[in-house]
Amino acid sequence: MLYIIGLGLGDEMDITLKGLEAVRRCHKVYVEAYTSLLSFGLAIDGLSRMEKLYGREIVIADREMVEEGADSILNEAADSDVAFLVVGDPFGATTHTDLVVRAKNMGLQVKVIHNASVMNAIGVCGLQLYRYGETVSIPFFTETWRPDSFYPKIKRNRQLGLHTLCLLDIRVKEPSLESLCRGKKCYEPPRYMTIHTAIDQLLEVEEMNEESAYSAETKCVGIARLGYDDQVIVAGSMKDLLDVDFGPPLHCLVIVGETHPVEEEMLEFYSIKSSNV
Amino acid sequence: MLYIIGLGLGDEMDITLKGLEAVRRCHKVYVEAYTSLLSFGLAIDGLSRMEKLYGREIVIADREMVEEGADSILNEAADSDVAFLVVGDPFGATTHTDLVVRAKNMGLQVKVIHNASVMNAIGVCGLQLYRYGETVSIPFFTETWRPDSFYPKIKRNRQLGLHTLCLLDIRVKEPSLESLCRGKKCYEPPRYMTIHTAIDQLLEVEEMNEESAYSAETKCVGIARLGYDDQVIVAGSMKDLLDVDFGPPLHCLVIVGETHPVEEEMLEFYSIKSSNV
CATH class of the missing domain: 3.40.1010.10 (Tetrapyrrole methylase, N-terminal domain)
Structure with a gap:
C-alpha cells in the first residue's frame, strides 16, 4: 500500500x-x-x-x-x-x-x-474561495526568458470581477547551467520569489502589453508564510506592498477582484494603513 | 482567544x-x-x-x-x-x-x-487545481424558483477550457414554510442534493438557454463522500453518470474542461467504463 x-x-x-x-x-x-x-x-x-x-x-x-x-x-x-x-x-x-x-x-x-494547502488556506485573507478565477504562476524572469502567459489570465479574471491567486516561483535543486555544460551535477542555491519581485514583474508585463489588466494602484493581498505561526498578511495597492517587509519565504500574492462587504471588512484588518501591520 | x-x-x-x-x-x-x-x-x-x-x-x-x-x-x-x-x-x-x-x-x-476542504481535496480526481475556473453552486429548484446564475459561469469556464467545481445544495435546519406562517419554529428534514438531481437541473437549464454551454455528452466527474473511507469517484458523460449509484451524501460534481495527458490518465482510472466502478 x-x-x-x-x-x-x-x-x-x-x-x-x-x-x-x-x-x-x-x-x-x-x-x-x-x-x-x-x-x-x-x-x-x-x-x-x-x-x-x-x-x-x-x-x-x-x-x-x-x-x-x-x-x-x-x-x-x-x-x-x-x-x-x-x-x-x-x-x-x-x-x-x-x-x-x-x-x-x-x-x-x-x-x-x-x-x-495554499489553494484553500488562502481563504484566511478574507476573500471568498468561490470568487477566484484561474490560478496563475509567476516564473522568475531571466535576461532572455520573460514569459507572460499569466497576463491574459489575470486580465480575464479581473474583467469578470474575480480574484487571482498568484503562485510565486520556487527553484530548488536546479542544475546550474555551468554544471550542465560540464556534464556533472552541481545545483543553484534555492530561490523563492518574493512578493516584491512578483509585483515588479507584473508591472513590467503590464507596461509591455498596455492592456490595463491592472496597475500599480490595483489592490492586492500579500501573504508570507501562510499557515505558519509568523504568517504575515497585508492588503494594499501593488505600489504600497513594495514598501512592506514580508520577511522569509514562502510568499504568495492575491490580485483582488470585485469585493463583497464581508470581504471588504476582512481586508480592512489587513490593510497596510491599519495599525496591525 | x-x-x-x-x-x-x-x-x-x-x-x-x-x-x-x-x-x-x-x-x-x-x-x-x-x-x-x-x-x-x-x-x-x-x-x-x-x-x-x-x-x-x-x-x-x-x-x-x-x-x-x-x-x-x-x-x-x-x-x-x-x-x-x-x-x-x-x-x-x-x-x-x-x-x-x-x-x-x-x-x-x-x-x-x-x-x-472540498476546495483542495477535489484535486484527488486528477484534474489540476490551477486549471479550475470560478466555482459554482447549484441550488435546489422549486416549483417557482429555478435560479440559473451558474449557467453563464460554467459556459465561460468551458470556453476557456477550464474545469468547473459544482457545489451542490445542502439544506439543514431550514424553517418549514408552514412553521413560518404559524409563527413557531419547525424545521424541514435535512436535504442534500445528489449528483443525479444536479445533472437533471443542469440539463434543464441548458435546454432553456440553448447556448451549448454543455450537453448530456459533456464529460464530468461525480464525487461522493470526498475524503471519506468509502469515497466514490466516477468519470463519465452527464448522461452516463445518471446511471451510477453514488450512495449517501455529500455529493459534488466537476464539469471537465480541456485536459492534459496526466489528467486524462487519472480520469481513465475513474472512468465509468473501467472495471473499478
Whole structure:
C-alpha cells in the first residue's frame, strides 16, 4: 500500500491524526522536498523533529529521486506499506498525480490523506474561495526568458470581477547551467520569489502589453508564510506592498477582484494603513 | 482567544495534531453543524466519538446559534480559550469569515488552524487545481424558483477550457414554510442534493438557454463522500453518470474542461467504463 499523506502548511504538528497513524504503520517513510519549501524539513532540526514526533526514520526524496527513482519507491510499496509525505495537500502539484498514476498502473493500492494547502488556506485573507478565477504562476524572469502567459489570465479574471491567486516561483535543486555544460551535477542555491519581485514583474508585463489588466494602484493581498505561526498578511495597492517587509519565504500574492462587504471588512484588518501591520 | 479549527473531511481522526492540542487547551468547544454534513457529528455516535478522542464536551452550534448567538460565543472567548470546530477548512464558508470579523471587531485574538476542504481535496480526481475556473453552486429548484446564475459561469469556464467545481445544495435546519406562517419554529428534514438531481437541473437549464454551454455528452466527474473511507469517484458523460449509484451524501460534481495527458490518465482510472466502478 502506498500512502500519500499531506502535511499541511505549518510544521510537523500539522499532520492529521489519520496521517500520523498511517505513517506509524509504514515500513518506509519518504518526504518530498522539492515542490515547495519544507520549512520543517529543510530547517536544521526540522527533519529530526519530524522523525521524533512520527517515530520513524524519514528519507528526503528530492526532485531527482521522485522523477527518476519513482519505480524503486513503488516497488517497495508493492511489498509493504510505504508513506510518501507531501507539504500541503497531495494534489497541489502535478508530480504527485503522476506518482499516483504510476502506482495505479502497477496495480498498487493508493490511499490519500488530505490536508490544507495554499489553494484553500488562502481563504484566511478574507476573500471568498468561490470568487477566484484561474490560478496563475509567476516564473522568475531571466535576461532572455520573460514569459507572460499569466497576463491574459489575470486580465480575464479581473474583467469578470474575480480574484487571482498568484503562485510565486520556487527553484530548488536546479542544475546550474555551468554544471550542465560540464556534464556533472552541481545545483543553484534555492530561490523563492518574493512578493516584491512578483509585483515588479507584473508591472513590467503590464507596461509591455498596455492592456490595463491592472496597475500599480490595483489592490492586492500579500501573504508570507501562510499557515505558519509568523504568517504575515497585508492588503494594499501593488505600489504600497513594495514598501512592506514580508520577511522569509514562502510568499504568495492575491490580485483582488470585485469585493463583497464581508470581504471588504476582512481586508480592512489587513490593510497596510491599519495599525496591525 | 478564539480558535477556529478545521476538522477536515472524513471523521474525527482528520483533525491535525495542532488542532487537537488547541481543543484540549480550551474551556469551551463548539462544533458547527450547518454549513456541511458533519457525518461524524450527526451520526448517532459521532459526537460522542469526537468527545472521547478530543477529551472535551462539545456543544453543537447550529445555524441559529452562530448567526444569532455569536455574541455569547465571542464573549466567552474574551475571557477564556474557546474552540470553534468547522468541517473542512475554516474559510470554506462566508459565515466563518463573518465570525472572524466580529471577533476582530471586539479586539479578540483569533487563531486559525487549517485543514483540507472540498476546495483542495477535489484535486484527488486528477484534474489540476490551477486549471479550475470560478466555482459554482447549484441550488435546489422549486416549483417557482429555478435560479440559473451558474449557467453563464460554467459556459465561460468551458470556453476557456477550464474545469468547473459544482457545489451542490445542502439544506439543514431550514424553517418549514408552514412553521413560518404559524409563527413557531419547525424545521424541514435535512436535504442534500445528489449528483443525479444536479445533472437533471443542469440539463434543464441548458435546454432553456440553448447556448451549448454543455450537453448530456459533456464529460464530468461525480464525487461522493470526498475524503471519506468509502469515497466514490466516477468519470463519465452527464448522461452516463445518471446511471451510477453514488450512495449517501455529500455529493459534488466537476464539469471537465480541456485536459492534459496526466489528467486524462487519472480520469481513465475513474472512468465509468473501467472495471473499478
